[in-house]
Amino acid sequence: MLWTVDPAAEEPLYAQLVAQVHLALARGELTPGERLPAARELATSLEVNVHTVLHAYQQLRDDGVLELRRGRGAVVVQGAGTAGRDLSVVERALAAFVDAARGAGLSTEATTTLLKEALKG
Amino acid sequence: MLWTVDPAAEEPLYAQLVAQVHLALARGELTPGERLPAARELATSLEVNVHTVLHAYQQLRDDGVLELRRGRGAVVVQGAGTAGRDLSVVERALAAFVDAARGAGLSTEATTTLLKEALKG
DNA sequence: CTAGTTGTTCTATGTCAATGCGAACAACCT
DNA sequence: AGGTTGTTCGCATTGACATAGAACAACTAG
CATH class of the missing domain: 1.10.10.10 (Winged helix-like DNA-binding domain superfamily/Winged helix DNA-binding domain)
Known part of the structure; x- marks a missing residue:
């Protein structure tokens, strides 16, 4: 890396x-x-x-x-990370989210705040 | 609020x-x-x-x-925020992203880091 | 015009995280 | 035995964060 x-x-x-x-x-x-x-x-x-x-x-x-x-x-550590798994689904979902947020005119602060909130629950 | x-x-x-x-x-x-x-x-x-x-x-x-x-x-400020716009698209995309990240076993750190990276570019 | 409200600015203080620096120590490898 | 590497001390510096108090200037309401 x-x-x-x-x-x-x-x-x-x-x-x-x-x-x-x-x-x-x-x-x-x-x-x-x-x-x-x-x-x-x-x-x-x-x-x-x-x-x-x-x-x-x-x-x-x-x-x-x-x-x-x-x-x-x-x-x-053995078993750490997501090695071997397919991240393409995550990448696509991320791209869609970023596009949607930008399309809605959300600031980076608002976008990251939204994610933090969603990860809490 | x-x-x-x-x-x-x-x-x-x-x-x-x-x-x-x-x-x-x-x-x-x-x-x-x-x-x-x-x-x-x-x-x-x-x-x-x-x-x-x-x-x-x-x-x-x-x-x-x-x-x-x-x-x-x-x-x-007038013109600030996204007042009046529809955020349902963003909410859905966010939910999908969080689900995908969790499904892939990503930690919250890795997830937020991914978003930060995506927002930079 | 007067009085109250509210943000602006200033000085000061104390705490804590982050970083840097140095040194000794203990476990591990060759 | 000697070198490598993480572990654990101590210490100093810097800056952010938060609190505190005070005076000041712009605005509002009466």
Whole structure:
């Protein structure tokens, strides 16, 4: 998977990393059993502090996505993600939703707020 | 519209108010020309500081949703929102998207991340 | 014109998250 | 045994968030 980080973004750096892993997992770019780069290594290449990367890793562990062990690194948990599943249905539904929202003149704030509400229930 | 605030939520208080206005506007519960409660008044009833409410109001003004004038209060801008439009199409598309995402086993993080990505492009 | 209302602006304070930095430590691998 | 890697401390800095109080200016209503 591809790692990127935008220090200018409003979203915290660690949260950006967390979201990227979730997304890569959903897209099958990351599969269970796969090992992620070492925290220090990733931190260096992203020009970010080690603790920031570790913060993201620990968050992902709490999410049940990663398994962390000293000396071994960060490994994607077996059964995590949707690897192998077909996401085309989701992609189509997403495209339809975005089109509908834009067609109705909804702002991005209103659109994301609607989704959050729907996910709550 | 209904005003609520949850101090325990992760989302900032002012952001909660902003989201509520956006949502109410999208749902037609708030119409252009309508006047919002005075900042001090709303702050008192919500047991929140005046500056917090004002922060939300000013954010909404920056979003092009509100018009603020001293002595007159906060009024919804003419042409703001989707008042009068039919949101049933959006609601259905949203429901379909949420169903598809859940059916695919996507986490809420992955789902919201997907939407953000889609809204960017 | 007067008094009340309401947003605007200013200063100040305290808390907390995020990030960065350094160091020691424990489990794991080769 | 030695290197790798996550774990756990401590500490400092920055900024957002929220609260608080006060004075001020524009508007409304009487």
